[in-house]
Amino acid sequence: MAFIKKPFRRLAEGSSAAEADTYIDLGELSFEGEGGALGEPVEHLVKVAEIYRYEDAADLATHVYNGNIVLVDYTSLSSDELALKRITAELKSAVRDCGGDVAVVGKNMLLVTPAGIKIDRAKIKGSF
Numbered sequence: 001m002a003f004i005k006k007p008f009r010r011l012a013e014g015s016s017a018a019e020a021d022t023y024i025d026l027g028e029l030s031f032e033g034e035g036g037a038l039g040e041p042v043e044h045l046v047k048v049a050e051i052y053r054y055e056d057a058a059d060l061a062t063h064v065y066n067g068n069i070v071l072v073d074y075t076s077l078s079s080d081e082l083a084l085k086r087i088t089a090e091l092k093s094a095v096r097d098c099g100g101d102v103a104v105v106g107k108n109m110l111l112v113t114p115a116g117i118k119i120d121r122a123k124i125k126g127s128f
Helices: 001-013 054-063 083-099
Strands: 046-050 070-075 101-106 109-113
Touching: 001 054, 001 109, 046 054, 054 101, 054 109, 083 109
Parallel strands: 046 070
Antiparallel strands: 070 109, 101 109
16 A cells, blocks of 8 residues: 555645646657657648538538548447438449548448548458
């Protein structure tokens, strides 16, 4: 039980709570020779989206046309088969137009990529 008391003893002996709460913001760090540091503009982004209705599919297609990768969570529509068919048809059409790729990557998750990025359907499995 002595190992639990040591961290609390240092706080009680005189170090203030403000010193214990100091942290380093990793978003502000940049390293020499690092491409695409947080302060620099990037060409492509990975967007995470949730879709609730068919009308939202056009907005997601716009992101794909702009060169972004979109990870779509369609959990809220998993029981509406007609809406899912319409949404996937819309996204497949966008992918066909721009030369990208689309694949289901998990339960209720769809990955849509622009031109130049293909999705490998083989899963990487660890050895247990």
